[in-house]
Amino acid sequence: MPWFWLLAQAAMALPPLGFLHGPGGRLYPVYGMRGNFLLGEAAPETVRSAAVFAGMTLWKMPDGIRVSDARFLAAPEGRAVFAWRQASGTLVAWIRESRRMLRWEGDEGSDLTVPEGVEDVGGMVFTAHGVLRMVWKVDGQLEAVEFSLDTGRIVSREDVPGEQATLDSNGNVWSSGGADVSCGGRHWTLAGPLKEFSPLADGWMALRTEPGAEVARCTEPELFQLPVPMP
Amino acid sequence: MRPYPLFLLLLSAALLRGEFQLFTVRGTAETPVTGIVDMGGTPTGQPLDVLVRVRNAGATMATIQTLSVQGTGFRLYQAPTPPISLVAGFSMDFYVRFVSGQPLAEGRANLRVNNATVTFLASAVAGVNVYAIEEDGTKTPRLAGQSTVFSPVERGQRSSRRFVLENPHSVPITVNRLSVSGSFQLVTAVAAPWVLAPGSDSTIEIAFQPAGSGLKTGTLSIDDRAFPLEGVGREPPFPKPTITIGPGAEQSARQVKVAVNFDAPSRADGAGQLRMEFTPAMAGADDPAVVFLSNGKRTIPFVVSSGQPQALFSNQKETLLQTGTTAGTLRLVAEMGGYSAETTVTIAPAPVLVDTITVTRGLDLLQMSVKGFDNTRSASEVAFTFFDSGGNMIDPGVIRASVAERFQAYFQAAPMGGMFAMQANFPATGLTNVITGVEIEFRNQAGTLRTPRLTF
Numbered sequence: 001m002p003w004f005w006l007l008a009q010a011a012m013a014l015p016p017l018g019f020l021h022g023p024g025g026r027l028y029p030v031y032g033m034r035g036n037f038l039l040g041e042a043a044p045e046t047v048r049s050a051a052v053f054a055g056m057t058l059w060k061m062p063d064g065i066r067v068s069d070a071r072f073l074a075a076p077e078g079r080a081v082f083a084w085r086q087a088s089g090t091l092v093a094w095i096r097e098s099r100r101m102l103r104w105e106g107d108e109g110s111d112l113t114v115p116e117g118v119e120d121v122g123g124m125v126f127t128a129h130g131v132l133r134m135v136w137k138v139d140g141q142l143e144a145v146e147f148s149l150d151t152g153r154i155v156s157r158e159d160v161p162g163e164q165a166t167l168d169s170n171g172n173v174w175s176s177g178g179a180d181v182s183c184g185g186r187h188w189t190l191a192g193p194l195k196e197f198s199p200l201a202d203g204w205m206a207l208r209t210e211p212g213a214e215v216a217r218c219t220e221p222e223l224f225q226l227p228v229p230m231p
Numbered sequence: 232m233r234p235y236p237l238f239l240l241l242l243s244a245a246l247l248r249g250e251f252q253l254f255t256v257r258g259t260a261e262t263p264v265t266g267i268v269d270m271g272g273t274p275t276g277q278p279l280d281v282l283v284r285v286r287n288a289g290a291t292m293a294t295i296q297t298l299s300v301q302g303t304g305f306r307l308y309q310a311p312t313p314p315i316s317l318v319a320g321f322s323m324d325f326y327v328r329f330v331s332g333q334p335l336a337e338g339r340a341n342l343r344v345n346n347a348t349v350t351f352l353a354s355a356v357a358g359v360n361v362y363a364i365e366e367d368g369t370k371t372p373r374l375a376g377q378s379t380v381f382s383p384v385e386r387g388q389r390s391s392r393r394f395v396l397e398n399p400h401s402v403p404i405t406v407n408r409l410s411v412s413g414s415f416q417l418v419t420a421v422a423a424p425w426v427l428a429p430g431s432d433s434t435i436e437i438a439f440q441p442a443g444s445g446l447k448t449g450t451l452s453i454d455d456r457a458f459p460l461e462g463v464g465r466e467p468p469f470p471k472p473t474i475t476i477g478p479g480a481e482q483s484a485r486q487v488k489v490a491v492n493f494d495a496p497s498r499a500d501g502a503g504q505l506r507m508e509f510t511p512a513m514a515g516a517d518d519p520a521v522v523f524l525s526n527g528k529r530t531i532p533f534v535v536s537s538g539q540p541q542a543l544f545s546n547q548k549e550t551l552l553q554t555g556t557t558a559g560t561l562r563l564v565a566e567m568g569g570y571s572a573e574t575t576v577t578i579a580p581a582p583v584l585v586d587t588i589t590v591t592r593g594l595d596l597l598q599m600s601v602k603g604f605d606n607t608r609s610a611s612e613v614a615f616t617f618f619d620s621g622g623n624m625i626d627p628g629v630i631r632a633s634v635a636e637r638f639q640a641y642f643q644a645a646p647m648g649g650m651f652a653m654q655a656n657f658p659a660t661g662l663t664n665v666i667t668g669v670e671i672e673f674r675n676q677a678g679t680l681r682t683p684r685l686t687f
Contacts, residue, residue, distance in 0.1 A: 013641075014652045031650070036604065054591070202589075228525060
């Protein structure tokens with residue numbers, strides 16, 4: 001049997017689960033765990049969007065992407081949806097306002113071609129096998145697709161009902177219609193119509209409505225409330 | 232027209248030509264006194280006043296040495312005491328008052344101002360005496376213009392007072408008109424005109440029933456006399472609040488419902504607040520996650536509507552509070568309308584609770600990220616036990632590490648209550664793919680808790 005040593009690093013830090021847009025469009029980091037959630041201080045107004053992956057944080061700035069390891073990747077203006085594959089160091093970003101899909105292997109960036117008719121990408125995540133799983137809207141219809149970066153081909157494709165859809169960090173599809181939200185056969189009714197999905201780490205999904213924000217996981221029925229962000 | 236003695240007229244004229252001028256004043260209008268001043272009539276017992284003004288019409292200062300009135304029922308009222316010096320052009324005012332307890336067809340008095348004399352005439356007709364009955368049964372005389380105060384009463388409720396109308400004379404008195412106005416109502420049925428026999432009296436009851444709160448006024452009118460009435464309407468008192476907390480508040484990492492109810496439906500609209508105080512079990516260790524979730528604060532306002540037995544938080548009957556991840560005491564205080572209620576919940580120290588375990592497998596390294604919370608902030612030891620796919624414990628068995636210093640340093644610096652994320656790296660001398668399960672155990676001052684086996 002292998003012999004193991006515990007490298008006494010026990011590095012201690014509580015990273016955010018992710019980020020949430022609050023009043024005035026400001027981004028707020030979300031911290032916490034089941035039954036206990038906190039919001040941190042708002043990010044600077046220049047931060048368009050942000051995401052947390054396995055200890056790495058990405059911030060979309062007006063002119064590019066700032067990575068927590070001090071790298072800066074040039075990218076057009078606009079909010080971004082990210083996917084990160086730690087094994088290969090592959091980063092993919094969908095820039096909403098310019099409708100461009102970009103890919104970086106290390107610091108090398110390139111455009112990815114998306115099919116004609118793709119209006120928006122609601123969420124992206126790499127599967128365990130390195131396939132890019134996405135939820136996008138094509139010609140008004142929401143779809144969940146799996147896309148191979150290696151072959152450039154769509155591996156699978158299925159319709160998603162609802163008005164908005166995204167993926168959580170485990171690749172589960174979330175969809176909404178009005179105040180009703182669904183994931184993996186679970187359904188929740190929110191305090192008001194859903195304004196925005198915000199995927200967080202550990203499978204959590206922040207659900208922003210007009211009155212405030214709630215948090216849920218596909219694997220459990222309970223809905224938790226997030227503290228209202230301070231304006 | 233009455234005949235006036237000539238000398239009176241001459242004296243009056245001398246007064247006018249002298250350094251002082253005499254006027255009667257009504258409102259802002261001055262009327263020079265040219266002879267007799269007829270004050271008119273008044274009911275018995277009711278004072279009749281005439282405002283008199285004396286002006287120094289000369290070019291230099293002049294002094295009034297004598298100021299008096301003589302005549303049955305007449306007197307000076309609010310008059311200065313001589314000597315009174317008046318600067319040229321300046322004036323002074325006083326009242327001549329007449330009151331008679333008996334009917335009097337023609338009352339007569341002489342007003343003297345230095346050497347000048349003016350005659351005042353007045354009459355008194357038989358009128359009712361009005362008394363307000365006090366709580367101890369005594370009677371307080373009331374004159375027209377004197378306000379009678381009613382006891383403060385809750386709006387919509389009623390307080391009342393009795394009044395006695397007395398005829399002390401030897402002739403009957405007819406009351407032609409009796410009415411009550413404003414926030415007051417006549418309880419006693421009275422049909423005017425109404426005759427009071429000589430020596431008799433009659434009691435009436437007047438109720439004060441304000442529709443709203445604040446100072447309210449009205450008038451008791453008896454013929455031409457007006458007797459002001461006043462009272463204060465009060466808002467009804469608020470009921471006493473009680474606090475109801477949902478299950479789970481005695482545990483960390485819970486979002487629990489809180490409601491504020493009342494011992495009776497509220498009889499008014501009102502507003503209050505629910506306040507939360509958190510005292511951590513360990514010194515200097517507040518927890519920012521202990522808040523009301525709808526506003527992220529430790530105080531939250533509520534309202535109650537008239538007729539309702541329950542407070543509303545932004546139109547909801549309940550609000551959520553988060554218990555945080557720190558052991559301690561939660562004290563909730565509801566305050567409204569001078570009443571308060573409080574309740575206390577103790578969040579007991581508990582063993583470390585692991586929320587998520589993430590395993591990243593490398594060729595020769597197993598990386599483990601553990602998130603959880605320690606509400607005592609006293610974690611001292613962590614132990615890892617690994618298993619193969621057959622469920623067999625992998626050598627060397629339980630791997631223990633002392634983490635007391637590391638956790639202590641972390642909790643002192645991190646403002647996240649008892650939450651933590653720990654990353655542990657296990658370099659391997661062999662393949663890591665045979666390892667498929669782990670159990671993690673933490674020890675703190677509250678005890679030891681082992682996680683269920685996580686397979687990966």
